[in-house]
Amino acid sequence: MIACADEKDVDAAVAAARRAYETVWSKLSGTDRGKYLFRIARLIQERSRELAVAESLDNGKPIKESRDVDLPLVAAWFFYYAGWADKLDHAGLGLDPQPLGVTAQVIPWNFPLLMLAWKIAPALTAGNTVVLKPAESTSLTALLFAEIVQQADLPPGVINIITGGGDTGRLLVQHPDVNKVAFTGSTVVGREIARAVAGTQKKLTLELGGKGxxxxxxxxxxxxxxxxxxxxxxxxxxxxxxxxxxxxxxxxxxxxxxxxxxxxxxxxxxxxxxxxxxxxxxxxxxxxxxxxxxxxxxxxxxxxxxxxxxxxxxxxxxxxxxxxxxxxxxxxxxxxxxxxxxxxxxxxxxxxxxxxxxxxxxxxxxxxxxxxxxxxxxxxxxxxxxxxxxxxNTFNRFDPASPFGGYKESGYGREGGRHGLLAYLQPRTWTGDGPVGQRGTVKMSSVKPVKPVERSRKAARKA
Amino acid sequence: MSRLMIPKTYKLYLNGAFVRSESGRSYKVSDDNGIFVANVAMASRKDAREAVVAARVAFAGWSGASAYNRGQVLYRIAELMEGRREQFVEEVYRAEGGGKEAAASQVEGAIDTWVWYAGWADKYAQVAGNANPVSGPYFNLSVPEPTGVVATIAGRRPCLLSLVSLIAPALVSGNTVVAFPSQAHPLPALSLSEVLATSDVPKGVVNILSGSPAEIAPWLASHADVNALDLTGAEDLNWIELQMSAAETLKRIIPPETAAWAAWRSLDRILAFTEIKTIWHTKSVI
CATH class of the missing domain: 3.40.309.10 (Aldehyde Dehydrogenase; Chain A, domain 2)
Structure with a gap:
């Protein structure tokens, strides 16, 4: 039996992620965030056999694939994004890009641990904290991953794993204190999430179905x-x-x-x-x-x-x-x-x-x-x-350096590579005649003053 | 004896042609003092659907044109607007009041916005795309491409600058556009369509519909052949409803709140309506 997170659990997880974001993770240097991610990558390599077996037991995929494809990619994903943490100035959003805050991530059952890596690695390297819900039928490796997070001695609350079904996912995605939602799964659920975040300031990336x-x-x-x-x-x-x-x-x-x-x-x-x-x-x-x-x-x-x-x-x-x-x-x-x-x-x-x-x-x-x-x-x-x-002349190749994501109703946003990083960052807003021009933004008299999403949310909470 | 002036009939700009609404509807447009200026066509749902068809048909040609060519066409728009500067200043001034100087500044801003975006056409892909160092014998490249058909709701004021600031970045990458200008002040936008018609912009690439966005936007939001929705100027509409409706077909959306990246001139506005395509190709092992 695996626990099914209810409203109180989701609240607690989001609150923990918020606390960790404001008190620890957003204040940590990029270098230190990167070091934590490198630790996680190494721990995954060390325990990759155990994780592969758990993945195959849970998901039903051949051990050949979980051992030779899923797990090497999981580790590679953390290695790749670990290195970005102290280089965000070069991501293409101008100097000192800002994290979004608390991210809600819901992942599917087909590549349980790999999808977790695709979601958590870029979110953390950019300075966000995470509440992640694995698929109802494949939660085991996410729970083992939680143990790895403890072994890496990550500050409490930076990564929170909650298990449960669609209702838990809905609670998480709709939670008012979440700044970013990332979902991989069916187009039907993707639509529902896009509707749910309409009118909120939540940023959204969706990786949905296909018919390649x-x-x-x-x-x-x-x-x-x-x-x-x-x-x-x-x-x-x-x-x-x-x-x-x-x-x-x-x-x-x-x-x-x-x-x-x-x-x-x-x-x-x-x-x-x-x-x-x-x-x-x-x-x-x-x-x-x-x-x-x-x-x-x-x-x-x-x-x-x-x-x-x-x-x-x-x-x-x-x-x-x-x-x-x-x-x-x-x-x-x-x-x-x-x-x-x-x-x-x-x-x-x-x-x-x-x-x-x-x-x-x-x-x-x-x-x-x-x-x-x-x-x-x-x-x-x-x-x-x-x-x-x-x-x-090839098919189904994946690499942490290579962006992945869809056109049309296959979703929006990219995972992997520099583009995948952009889904978890926002440009810092500069005023006056300073670095604005570096982002190609021209100041005009008719432009309204603008606030970054995350900051305006903080202000709203304090009010 | 003073000469009796000839008023202009303002029509929709649809698939490269100036047409009345198929519905036969029109509405009154007044100047800043409430004095009647013109009857303009009031676009119907069917006009909007036809505009989407025109934009879809035009997409292959416009997105397939060379980036250099698109840049030249956008620059050509600036040239022709400059030539009709006085007319635009007059129209903006009559519509919005607030002094001739402000109107002139807005028109100049609009013209310069075309120039700014024209220069991006053959550069944005270099900034937004890159080669990816994947592990294995593969050539791997990510490039941005236009999203498709973009429906745009421009703001009330500045009526000309806001429209230009929304459609120019969408056009840079090769998107095609169905745009609603300000309902209250549509005349500068409709005159802009005359500039577009003579600027080598292929027919259907930009379609400008005067009328009520509140009435028509829901149809565009739910239209399965519209890929993106720019709601920057939709503050007065029920834009959350529009966004929810657009979720059914997973449209790309710029919501009305002016986030940092939604500044009038920005690379982010170009990239908002692009898709990153990543191509893997095998390398032989030598």
Missing amino acids: ANIVFDDAPLDQAIEGIVNGIFFNQGHVCCAGSRLLVQEGIHDDVIERLKHRLSTLRLGDPLDKNTDIGAINSAKQLARIEALSSAGEAEGAVRWSVPCRLPPKGYWFPPTLFTGVSTHHAIAREEIFGPVLSVLTFRTPEEAIAKANNTPYGLSAGIWSDKGSRILAVADKLRAGVIWA
Whole structure:
């Protein structure tokens, strides 16, 4: 059993974060904030095996992935942002940019600890304090992380972890003493949060759903492309917001690609997440499995042709075999809705223009892939794709130095890199003829005096 | 005998054309002393929808134009405004009162704002984008791109400067715009549309609708093909409601409170309606 934070708990967590912000964290030098983050990074490396096992136990993802992808990236994220703490003058917001205050962070179940790192590392390095709520079904590694925070001897209240479901998340996001909300999860909840912060001075970043197009041209290096397609949709059982869930294949190579894909998929090993040979682990929850099954049935009902790997599923737990649909049209539900599971929808195209039009034909805009041997074509297509992350001749690559985030209804704001830092900072407001010009801001007689958000909130509280 | 002057008919600027509202509606505009000046078209919901279509169609061309070209077009707007400086001063003065000097200062501010933003078109990406040193054999670059169609509610005063200060930064990166100027003082904005029409701004890139933002803005806020909402001048509207409505399609929003980055001329105004695109490309291992 894991505790479910209620209103009093959320209040207490936010109050602790506020206290830590005002008395300790915002007064600490950047160098010292950075040192704390470096400590956390090291502690994660030291305990990475334990954390990987816990992650796979809790989430169902193959240990191969939690050990070789999630955990190295978690540590790298803290290392990367640790180094920013005393270099914020160079972030692009002018001299002495200011933190926002208390940040409320709500994260999903697909990469529990990695999403925690994406949220906490930039927030802390910028000088904010944190209240984070992990997903209801994957809270274990966040709680282990709390232990690491203690081992790093972080001042109390700088990081607060509260567990619970949607109601807890709602309380946290709507708490009046929160300055910044960062959310990763479904577009439905993202909308709800955007509505909830409307009219408040809370800053908001949202990393939501996707329906990524993976475009394969007929001159693509096919062996690599097949690996990339498989990695694009079957990595982490397809529980990936930026998954390449729509495969767009140039007509002439369609049959060849499908045949190779089926062959490759048949060699994937599905089963015990803790077996280091396992490629495909378990579906995270009964609810998610039901959704994948429902959308797959809809795909068949709408006339697409289903093929699933003919493998035996373990008798206990939630499992779904790697599946691909051919003969998919753009209007099919499986071509429009995010399935968030190991299901690939295959469509075809003839010309680059058609590929671009089909790829962009979605309210989402998170990721896309392009496979071709022709560099000029890759760059031209990349220019026209309306998506925040484009992988050319690769897919599902992540790095703390590389910004990640969506266009359109996939959300706003970036995580990772210098851009990810900007989501947790605000420019310092300069007056007179001082450094204003450095930010490219021109003082004019008609400009109203302005106050930074955080400061005006403080004033409001005192009043 | 003195000559009888010819009053101008003020229309909507929609898809590069000057049109009356399809609804046939108009409303009276008075000067600062309450004296009648003109009947202007009162845009309808359908006009707004058509403006969004025009802006969407224009997006590919405008965002696809070279940054150098967009900068030149914005500078051209300044040139043509300068040529009609006296007319704008007169219109602003009649609308807002407050002395000719203040009106002249506002018009000059508006012209200089175009010049300032014109220079950003081929530079902002260098400031806002960068190469990312990722671990692995990848070329990795982040670049800003325009968000898409931006709906803009300009403030009441300064009626000309506020409109220019909102649409110029949106145009710099290649966004297209559907703008509501001040409802009470729309004439300088409508004259600005004559400048836009002759400044090599492609049709549909800017659409200017006079009328009631309170009536029409909710339709723009909920419109699925509008990507962003600039509510800087929406203080008098129920802007929280608009923001909540815009949340349904996750629009990018500048709320009316004048946050630090919402100063009249700022790089932040350009970046508010851009998206960072990050491109990974494999490098072969040699």
